[in-house]
Amino acid sequence: MGRWGWTRPAPDVAQAGSMALEPQTRRERGPGAVLVTGGAGYVGSHIVLALRDAGYPVAVLDDLSTGDRNAVPAGVPLVRADAAHGEAIRGMIACYRVTAAVHAAAALDDTPATAAHNARMCARFVRACAESGVRRLVLTSSAAVYGAVPNCPIAEFRCPAPARPYGAGKLASEAEVREAFGAPGFGYVILRCFNVAGADPAGRAGPRAGKALVEAACEAALGLRGPVTVFGTDYPTRDGTCVRDYVHVADVAAAHAAALSALERGLGAATLNCGSGQGHSVREVLAEVAACASAGLAAGAGSRRPGDAPVSIAAIGLAGETLGWRPHNSSLGAIVRSNLDWTRNLHREAAAP
Structure with a gap:
């Protein structure tokens, strides 16, 4: 999510509170919708798919500053607005009878200003949700909150010590969730995601930026x-x-769906790691990509980046105990092959007349 406030809707993107949303509202109703911020982005679009696959009605809020409206499945309402805009949030909650929310929106620039923006956006979003009657929330957080931890795997009881602004912003967002949803009658799950990579195995969504290592x-x-x-x-x-x-x-994405299910069953609060529990070096990733692509891969050496930890591996046992979740697709080969397939398809589509 990027700019504060409303942005002008694209022709095929609705505006919260519009009567034009009513036909979709009727189709999407049932037990009540899950509102997903950043649902047109990389992680958010996969969360939308997982929720839909699990039978949840979904509505998406995204300002499309980095997201792609084509990543939102047909039939899923998309409102183009910033996740800090209370009017948009309250309008969607009323229009789609929202009963739970997933906050996945965040700007990725690793600067103090962006970190502060992300924390403010989260604060305004979760407060608007809580004040509007939403009682369950899942926050997409990051392993960046831990900083450089000397011993791995990293368990959730480790005291967070972010080494970069992005991690500090996520830690501040976690505090906002605990404050807004920590009261009796509310429930939240914070998922500290490690290095997310790959693409939907069915080819429905995938990365577009090409900035992370695997991409x-x-x-x-x-x-x-x-x-x-x-x-x-x-x-x-x-x-x-x-x-x-x-x-x-x-x-x-499956962990987010499992978190919502656990909240529905009465889970009160949890902060959990979301990783594979396995570690791979940069050179190992490059070698796996070259092997899966059956191609050479040129790489050059650069300087260390400030704040980079030598090793970062998640302890994932608590997520299994709490949510009944475990990773099924996170072998390095599966991650790389899904990303290669997605990238090939994107290139073919771009090259098609």
């Missing part, structure tokens, strides 16, 4: 961009490059 490596292997930069080759790891926990985006 960039797949584009490089397919000849769609130049060499990949490896930021730091002298870390105290098995091959000198950073080791990360890569979790398939479909597993992350």
Whole structure:
């Protein structure tokens, strides 16, 4: 999500409170809709798919500053507005009889200003939800809240110490959720997601930015961009490059659906890791991409980035105990193959006359 306040709706995007939404409202009703912010973005669009697959009616709020309205499935209402805009939020809650929310919207720029924006946006969104009668909420948080932890796997009881502004913004957002939804009668789940990668196995959604390692490596292997930069080759790891926990985006989306289900069954509050529980180095990721693509992959060495931890791997046992969730698609090979398939299809569509 980007700019504050309303943005002008595209011709096929509705505005909250419009009577034109009523036919869709009737179709989407039932037990009440789940409002997903950032539902046109990478992680958010997969969350929408998982919720729909689980039988939840869904409505999406996204300002489309980085999201793609084509990523929102047909039949899912999409309102173009910022997640901090109370009028839009309250209008959607009333129009779609929203009973639960997933806050996945966040700007990704790693600056203090963006971190503060994300925290303010979360505060306004969760307060508007709570004041409008929404009682269950899932927050898409990040492992960036932990910072550089000396020992892995990282368990949820570790005291957060963000090393970068983005992580500080997510930690502040967590505090806003606890304040707004920590009272009796409310329930929340905070999911601290590790390195999300891959694409929907059915080919319905996937990444478009090409900024994260797996995405960039797949584009490089397919000849769609130049060499990949490896930021730091002298870390105290098995091959000198950073080791990360890569979790398939479909597993992350399934964790959000499982969290909503657990809240419906009476779960009061939980802060949980969402990862694969396995670590892979940058060089291992590049080698896997090259093998799956059957192609060479050029990579150059760059300097370390400030705040990068040598190793970051999730302890995921608590998520299994609390939600009955575990990752099913998060082998490195499955992540890479799904991303390669998605990237090939995007390139074919772009090249088609």
